[in-house]
Amino acid sequence: MGIKRPIDPFLWVAVFSTCIIMAFILFPLIEMVAQPSLGDLKETIQDPDVIRSIWLSIYTSGLAALISFVIGTPFAYLLARKDFFGKKLVESIIDLPIMIPHPVVGIAILGLAGKNHWLGQFMQNVGIYVMGTVTGIVMVLTFVGLPFYVNTVKAGFEAIPVRLENVSRSLGASLTGTFFRVTFPLAWRSMLVGIIMCSARAISEFGAVVIVAYHPMIAPVMIYERFTAYGLKYSQPVAVWLIVVCLILFLLLRIFSLPKEKEA
Amino acid sequence: MIRIESLRIELSGFTLQDIDLFIRDGEFFVLLGPTGAGKTLVLEAIAGVISVTSGRISIKGRDITGLQPEHRGIGIVYQDYALFPHLSVMQNINYGLRYHKVEPGASEKWVKSLMEQLGLVRLAQRSIKYLSGGEKQRVSLARALAVNPSVLLLDEPLSALDPNFREDIREVLKKLHQEVATTFLMVTHDFAEALFLGERTAVLNHGKIEQVGRISEVFRYPATPFVAEFVGMKNVFPAIFKDTKALVENVGLDLEVPAGIHKGQLAIRPEDIMIRKEKFSGNGMNVFQGKVLDVINRGPYHDVSVRIGDVIFSVMLSKNDLFELELHNEKDVYISIPASAIHVLKYQDIS
Numbered sequence: 001m002g003i004k005r006p007i008d009p010f011l012w013v014a015v016f017s018t019c020i021i022m023a024f025i026l027f028p029l030i031e032m033v034a035q036p037s038l039g040d041l042k043e044t045i046q047d048p049d050v051i052r053s054i055w056l057s058i059y060t061s062g063l064a065a066l067i068s069f070v071i072g073t074p075f076a077y078l079l080a081r082k083d084f085f086g087k088k089l090v091e092s093i094i095d096l097p098i099m100i101p102h103p104v105v106g107i108a109i110l111g112l113a114g115k116n117h118w119l120g121q122f123m124q125n126v127g128i129y130v131m132g133t134v135t136g137i138v139m140v141l142t143f144v145g146l147p148f149y150v151n152t153v154k155a156g157f158e159a160i161p162v163r164l165e166n167v168s169r170s171l172g173a174s175l176t177g178t179f180f181r182v183t184f185p186l187a188w189r190s191m192l193v194g195i196i197m198c199s200a201r202a203i204s205e206f207g208a209v210v211i212v213a214y215h216p217m218i219a220p221v222m223i224y225e226r227f228t229a230y231g232l233k234y235s236q237p238v239a240v241w242l243i244v245v246c247l248i249l250f251l252l253l254r255i256f257s258l259p260k261e262k263e264a
Numbered sequence: 265m266i267r268i269e270s271l272r273i274e275l276s277g278f279t280l281q282d283i284d285l286f287i288r289d290g291e292f293f294v295l296l297g298p299t300g301a302g303k304t305l306v307l308e309a310i311a312g313v314i315s316v317t318s319g320r321i322s323i324k325g326r327d328i329t330g331l332q333p334e335h336r337g338i339g340i341v342y343q344d345y346a347l348f349p350h351l352s353v354m355q356n357i358n359y360g361l362r363y364h365k366v367e368p369g370a371s372e373k374w375v376k377s378l379m380e381q382l383g384l385v386r387l388a389q390r391s392i393k394y395l396s397g398g399e400k401q402r403v404s405l406a407r408a409l410a411v412n413p414s415v416l417l418l419d420e421p422l423s424a425l426d427p428n429f430r431e432d433i434r435e436v437l438k439k440l441h442q443e444v445a446t447t448f449l450m451v452t453h454d455f456a457e458a459l460f461l462g463e464r465t466a467v468l469n470h471g472k473i474e475q476v477g478r479i480s481e482v483f484r485y486p487a488t489p490f491v492a493e494f495v496g497m498k499n500v501f502p503a504i505f506k507d508t509k510a511l512v513e514n515v516g517l518d519l520e521v522p523a524g525i526h527k528g529q530l531a532i533r534p535e536d537i538m539i540r541k542e543k544f545s546g547n548g549m550n551v552f553q554g555k556v557l558d559v560i561n562r563g564p565y566h567d568v569s570v571r572i573g574d575v576i577f578s579v580m581l582s583k584n585d586l587f588e589l590e591l592h593n594e595k596d597v598y599i600s601i602p603a604s605a606i607h608v609l610k611y612q613d614i615s
Binding site: 106161163164166168169170171172173175177181182185186253 | 308311313332333334336337338339340342344346348349350359360362364407408410411414
């Protein structure tokens with residue numbers, strides 16, 4: 001083990017804090033997962049309503065991540081590479097959804113999409129309904145998840161030396177060609193991490209969704225409903241299943257995004 | 265040829281201005297200057313990866329100031345190689361070929377000869393992660409030259425290399441320049457590199473050109489105090505001139521030819537000043553008695569400061585000389601500054 005040295009007191013403080021934090025996060029979760037009996041769990045997963053709502057949660061969060069990927073990637077690239085007037089302002093605006101209380105997000109979107117607003121009238125005229133629809137859920141989840149995607153991918157782009165892009169341009173590749181031949185192959189991992197971050201944030205959203213769409217029921221809303229209507233014991237198995245399914249999905253994505261070999 | 269006219273670049277807090285340069289076809293031109301002088305900005309403006317505030321850049325008579333980088337036909341080699349980490353050696357070198365269609369087979373042949381010349385054939389399939397610095401710089405050179413650019417920009421190509429690789433790549437650059445038709449424009453802060461590789465140079469300081477000319481001329485006849493110091497003339501002093509006499513503080517010096525100006529600066533290389541133990545004399549030798557102030561060991565040589573009157577001269581001595589002269593601080597010595605070694609800077613200080 002090498003030569004023993006006296007341990008600085010600060011290190012003890014750090015170790016103690018680590019233990020507290022780990023226990024604080026894991027203890028309630030483990031307790032909750034351990035409490036329902038296997039019978040309860042089996043019964044719950046056979047309930048078509050539960051399956052439907054967990055699937056709806058995954059599906060809408062996935063869609064929110066996909067939308068963030070499509071419109072967030074070019075935006076993150078712009079933020080990472082260009083300096084422009086008002087950039088600081090744009091960067092603070094993209095962080096707004098993180099700070100606003102969740103029900104406020106729901107209320108804001110409803111206010112815009114309702115009959116009393118010209119945009120809401122227009123949307124209803126072309127057949128887009130937000131209140132109580134999957135469209136509404138996806139819209140809300142994209143709103144809260146987008147900052148996580150954009151910030152992650154922006155950091156990913158910033159980590160790529162701009163000189164690589166300069167060389168590519170000098171060799172004859174256009175900006176688009178350079179993006180697909182150099183930037184994207186070097187940044188796709190950060191995009192995947194961004195997608196994980198964004199959908200993780202989306203899947204955990206409750207406050208905004210419950211205002212825009214109580215039905216169709218996403219898993220967090222169902223867990224809340226069962227808790228208020230029937231109590232703790234009845235809501236726990238659904239929560240356990242949601243956690244299990246999410247953990248598996250995110251683990252798979254994480255493994256997929258790890259580098260194959262250690263970078264030199 | 266590259267022609268740069270009244271180029272001006274303003275970037276957060278730094279201004280590059282009044283850049284006028286003319287670089288001949290096939291020349292090896294060196295942009296010299298200390299860190300932060302704006303050398304790399306000039307390169308990046310030519311490459312088109314930063315935008316210029318005003319001015320004009322043209323290559324072979326074609327104005328390229330408004331062109332996208334991919335339409336300029338210019339290669340770049342960076343200090344940190346900037347190789348594409350996700351591609352192999354071969355894929356890196358072939359990267360630009362698809363944008364430069366020539367007759368079938370011609371580019372393959374050209375790439376093959378480049379790779380042979382640079383000793384890269386056995387590395388073709390390797391990942392660039394496992395290459396040495398010298399190998400990486402060879403790949404970077406091959407990649408840039410593969411598309412036959414009319415101009416190759418080299419941004420401190422030797423600075424990041426270990427000393428043994430540095431010499432190696434220096435030779436490679438010299439040879440490549442002789443064998444390809446491309447104009448080389450290199451940026452460096454190392455005057456020795458410039459002397460070895462380049463033909464003409466422009467010395468940059470604080471975003472402005474101080475002097476342009478043949479490198480050997482700039483070395484011998486620096487035009488400004490800054491250039492004088494940059495090329496190793498440590499003794500730069502303000503002086504008053506009258507005919508063949510110069511007065512630095514209270515030290516009078518004989519010149520070889522009349523200075524032609526009344527007030528200005530003069531510069532003397534530290535290796536041109538001689539130190540003796542005993543008094544000696546000679547015509548135009550400018551012999552003085554002085555006191556050794558300090559001796560600093562610089563490895564291969566020693567820096568000796570000697571005070572004459574109110575002026576401190578810096579003298580360069582070999583280990584051997586130092587040993588024979590038995591120099592130490594406070595020792596009284598005689599120094600001689602040959603009139604031919606005194607260089608008058610015919611430059612009017614406007615500031």
